[in-house]
Amino acid sequence: MIIVLKSGVGDSEIDEVCRRITEMGYSPHVIRGEFKTVVAAVGEERGRPDLRLLEALETVESVMPVQQPFKLASKEVRAEPTEVRINGVVVGGAVVVVMAGPCSVESESQMCEVAEAVKVSGARILRGGAYKPRTSPYAFQGLKEQGLQHLAEARKRTGLPVVTEVLETESVELVAEYADMLQIGARNIQNFTLLRRVGETGKPVLLKRGMATTIQEFLLSAEYILSAGNPNVILCERGIRTFETTTRFTLDLNAVPVLKKLSHLPVVVDPSHGTGHWDLVAPMAKGAVACGADGLIIEVHPRPELALSDGPQSLKPSKFAQLMRELAPVAEAVGRSL
Amino acid sequence: MIIVLKSGVGDSEIDEVCRRITEMGYSPHVIRGEFKTVVAAVGEERGRPDLRLLEALETVESVMPVQQPFKLASKEVRAEPTEVRINGVVVGGAVVVVMAGPCSVESESQMCEVAEAVKVSGARILRGGAYKPRTSPYAFQGLKEQGLQHLAEARKRTGLPVVTEVLETESVELVAEYADMLQIGARNIQNFTLLRRVGETGKPVLLKRGMATTIQEFLLSAEYILSAGNPNVILCERGIRTFETTTRFTLDLNAVPVLKKLSHLPVVVDPSHGTGHWDLVAPMAKGAVACGADGLIIEVHPRPELALSDGPQSLKPSKFAQLMRELAPVAEAVGRSL
Amino acid sequence: MIIVLKSGVGDSEIDEVCRRITEMGYSPHVIRGEFKTVVAAVGEERGRPDLRLLEALETVESVMPVQQPFKLASKEVRAEPTEVRINGVVVGGAVVVVMAGPCSVESESQMCEVAEAVKVSGARILRGGAYKPRTSPYAFQGLKEQGLQHLAEARKRTGLPVVTEVLETESVELVAEYADMLQIGARNIQNFTLLRRVGETGKPVLLKRGMATTIQEFLLSAEYILSAGNPNVILCERGIRTFETTTRFTLDLNAVPVLKKLSHLPVVVDPSHGTGHWDLVAPMAKGAVACGADGLIIEVHPRPELALSDGPQSLKPSKFAQLMRELAPVAEAVGRSL
Amino acid sequence: MIIVLKSGVGDSEIDEVCRRITEMGYSPHVIRGEFKTVVAAVGEERGRPDLRLLEALETVESVMPVQQPFKLASKEVRAEPTEVRINGVVVGGAVVVVMAGPCSVESESQMCEVAEAVKVSGARILRGGAYKPRTSPYAFQGLKEQGLQHLAEARKRTGLPVVTEVLETESVELVAEYADMLQIGARNIQNFTLLRRVGETGKPVLLKRGMATTIQEFLLSAEYILSAGNPNVILCERGIRTFETTTRFTLDLNAVPVLKKLSHLPVVVDPSHGTGHWDLVAPMAKGAVACGADGLIIEVHPRPELALSDGPQSLKPSKFAQLMRELAPVAEAVGRSL
Helix, strand or coil, rough: EEEEEECCCHHHHHHHHHHHHCCCCCCCEEEECCCCEEEECCCCCCCCCCHHHHHCCCCCCEECCCCCCCCEECCCCCCEEECCCEECEEEEECCCCEEEECCEEHHHHHHHHHHHHHHHHHHCEEEECCCCCCCCCCCCHHHHHHHHHHHHHHHHHHHHEEEEEECCHHHHHHHHHHEEEEEECCCHHHCEEEEEEHHHCCCCEEEECCCCHHHHHHHHHHHHHHHHCCCCEEECCCEECCCCCCCCCCCCCCHHHHHHHHEEEEEEEEEHHCCCHHHHHHHHHHHHHHHHCCCCEEEEEECHHCCCCCHHHCCCHHHHHHHHHHHHHHHCCCCCCC | CCECCCCCHHHHHHHHHHHHHHCCCCCCEEECCCCCEEEEECCCCCCCHHHHHHHHHHCCEEECCCCCCCCCCCCCCCCCCCCCCCCEECCCEEEEEEEEECCCCCCCCHHHHHHHHHHHHHCCEEEEEECCCCCCCCCCCCCHHHHHHHHHHHHHHHCCEEECCCHHHHHHHHHHCCCEEEEEEEECCHHHHHHHHHHHCCCCEECCCCCCCCCHHHHCCEEEEEEECCCCEEECCCCCCCCCCCCCCCCCHHHHHHHHHHCCEEEEEEEEHHEEEEEEHHHHHHHHHHCCCEEEEECCCCCCHCCCCCCHHEHHHHHHHHHHHHHHHHHHCCCCCC | CCEEEEECHHHHHHHHEEEEEEEHCCEEEECEEEEEEEEEEECCCCCCHHHHHHHCCCCCEHHHHHHHCCCEEEECCCCCCEEECCCEEEECCCEEEEEEEECCCCCHHHHHHHHHHHHHHCCCEEEEEECCCCCCCCCCCCHHHHHHHHHHHHHHHCCEEEECCCHHHHHHHHHHHCEEEEEEEEEHHCCCCHHHHHHCCCCEEEEEECCCCCHHHHHHHHHHHHHHCCCEEEEEECEEEECCCCCCEEECCCCCHHHHHCCCCCEEEEEEHHHCHHHHHHHHHHHHHHHHEEEEEEEEEECCHHHHCCCHHCCCCHHHHHHHHHHHHHHCCCCCEE | CCEECCCCHHHHHHHHHHHHHHHHHCEEEECCCCCCCCEEEECCCCCCCHHHHHHHHHCEEEECCCCCCCCCCCCCCCCCCCCCECCCECCCCCCCCCEEEECCCCCHHHHHHHHHHHHHCCCCEEECCCCCCCCCCCCCCCCCCCHHHHHHHHHHHCCCCCEEEECHHHHHHHHHHCEEEEECCCHHCCCHHHHHHHHCCCCCEEEEECCCCCHHHHHHHHHHHCCCCCCCCEEEEECCCCCCCCCCCCCHHHHHHHHHHHEECCCCCCCHHHHHHHHHHHHHHHHHHHHHEEEEEEEEECHHHHHHHHHHHEEEEEHHHHHHHHHHHEEEEEEEEE
């Protein structure tokens, strides 16, 4: 870490900074320029929480870390790509894995209808929300355990593994009984208690980036799960909040190559939440695969205009089938398959 | 709500939209222009979750609500300002209430030292975190129940009511036993299970805006607490995430008059988290009071360079005392007192 | 346009709003709900500047336009895609057109070396900046007319048409003498005098989105050029400013399908400026083509570490050649060619 | 500047980096850690454009500057606050200077009516736009020279100095003939040719921050004017673009103390453009003064609902008079006067 001192700081104050750096377990190296004095503090920064603390000293202008703060999620700790297995389906390998299904589980017949449709089109994992985080307290909040049962029934009929969101620590155990993969939603990206709890289950986790989460914070949230002993983390880009309003969020495809550069974890993309409009899902799904995503998660509903949540961004099964046909050559163009 | 139809939509499709609007419980009024047909759907929108759903129809271009989606938080439901009482201290009245204390509770002596110092300077409520949401799993996570005990001891010695953060549903009961006001942190602004649970306690709640929370979403999160039967909600602006990096967040003082225009709930400002630098706290605290804030929450630590969290944004007690002296005339200038 | 009135507004105030709407040339339709009264103003909104003006009335809560404010740029005015011809090269047709070259023109030999290299790899248009907008007054500001001469020489040797930025109204004529296409940079997206001036030249214009330009504002800037009588406008997405800092800007690929939905103009993408890092250029270039871009503009420099501007985001010719080989199958996968 | 090398970089590559650093005129100091090697490059960074260039080397992970890139604008070059004199009015001293007037000059009678009204209420400088940058080509573009004449007439009648926007290099001379201070609008903050040109006039310049301009870029734009030999620059915060839509922009009052910390230049605030709503102007004006602004620029129009631009954010003269009465005690509370 580099500590930039304020202009005009004297020797005794530099000594004091060096003393503090030594106490923190780093070796200080003072570099005096004509205009600025800088202290380089040599030592492991990853997994250390206290770097910025020296900014509280009145003689310090700023502290600049040199290493990334995450460790287990970093490529330096593990060079080869991680493959996560969800009941036989591998995410992070040669196959681009498509997860599909409705935003909310609404009934057994709805789930089974969608599950069969997306399976026929080539989806490998089934999605569906039983616990729904909704902006308004007056909106449909999910079927809860009954929804989990419908998901289990749909899995039984189609053989597709199931991913579903877990909203709160109290239901982790229950959801983990039914689900093949636990989803942490964007609004819980910094619900650290929940992250640790899903880490303890050992189950695969689909971790969605929050709408204002930096890449560094995203990987630190993954680190919570990894450091609880669970290596099965899949990162999911699902749109960030910007000034632009023609899309519901700004799907940030740049996150795909950036995360691949910094981490060994697989990366999937959610073009449904990321854009908020069904007619933008297909182009952005193709873009995601072309820029290196290991998978996609897409909302499909037989009658979007009657959906209990997120109808405007859901594809009808026929449109999903068409998208899968169009996606296959894009996956091949980047050396992968669907 | 206004439904804008796509260009070239025919009569039978307009009828279909009107039929759906009627089913949803609204009265449709069709307005045909030369270029666009628009359907106005008349009826109560507040507390209704499904407005945007019609965008799933291929004939619909967009849906524009006419009313705000929150209800109990709105000025239309309650015109006079709400006053929240925290163990005898009123927030939302003539007095600008300053809450102060360390970011984290670190020890009994630290808490008592700070509590006495901020009381002498005029703070009316004591803050201190026992459960800490930290970006990194390797950072100090708080003293938990022991921290709550230190807070209780500091309250006993000074008589100052205590506000502290509650991080997860499982500890709501325990925290509520010790605290006079429960704080929901920025990262939990859309942890809806937690919002409902603190709503059920009936205790005063300090609700912090998330770093990417719109004003509308902020008031919908308040609505979760209010609709659980708890009217004692204080809104807290604490900085939003923007492109600017000279401040840790961008403290959005505009939120103060905007929230006052839309809601009857009191509004306080956190210039410590909002800016992230101790030397920006004083000017932004003055700005907050001048633009109408009902209170401030400020981090004070006797030795910021040794703080276990957020040292760089903490004031020393002497600087806090000076700020309080400078704040008093600003409060008077806008017809209030400290 | 829809005018939402404040709660409790009386008949005479509604009449006053209707009178003003009529004066503005629209037909008012009053719709009275239990909670809100709304006035629908029927009439052409495109090309009308004054819609939001009614918000100045104290009885009006908000004004919501129903039509897009741009006209000539809209798909409603021209349904078929526009093809722009740059000295024989068509942008907006079946071929994905790649424009490549250095950020700055530095010397004749540099320009000719790059031009030949990118031509061999399949680029169809040569880029290079002679007038450089630089954040710092101390940075290299471009070779100006001499740079234009080097570009002309490179064109002569390779036959590649040339696109180069024009920075100010005073040099439009000179740049237009040399260039086949004029580029308006991100920082000039709302330099309306300059937009009108390049509109008057009739030359093809590459219009770059600004870093905080909404899609609507982007198309209104295009409208300035179109309404000056110049239909040859190519839109270029080059990254917007968000909170994320691992990329220099956030390349917003969503803009590609959104612009295609709203406008008939061709859309190209600049992954070099959009990401700011050479190792992100290839994945994002592929993503851009997969999601529907009509072309790419990419920075190539023989020795990026010596470049006078933007070295960190420039590809070496060998890396550019490899990208072109990898791009070809992606273009084919979406039914196009390079 | 600090150059962080990639992990695993060998001695010969470190030597190569040091060689390049020496060529650039800095002294390299290599600091080897267990995990990372870092090179500190000692030397003057201010006014040097090429720091980030080393990131183009494949062995370099990142380059971190240690000094601010601006020089003449910095407090290190000039410690005492700059006072700018506009025809006898001093901005940057003890008096908080209020500039007021309509968004657009519409007629001589309108200008004179407003000028007299704002003078009576205590404004010290008159604003009014003769050249208007408008998002839509169909909007009113200003009266141009005729507008300048109306401004001159209003000055003659009231004695108030006049500030007005200059849009393009070609009209700098003409506008400078009439105006006492030249305004550079938010959309021209990086129109570097224009910045240099107004720098050459020597006239006081009101430089408005762009909607996506960082503090650092803002001061570099000021540096363009200063380095052209003109020390009379006033910085103006006028709202940045964020995700929030209840305000037109997000007025960033944090910029006031941040700019004061980094620069000696005076800082004023524009709450009219910053918020976009007349009823938010008064609270944010008070907030601005309380947090240290040296002045305000406020839009006043006798009949906002008929204004040719920006009616919704304009105050009526009576509301402006009331604001001035309420502002006086706020200014006094922070040791200043109106």
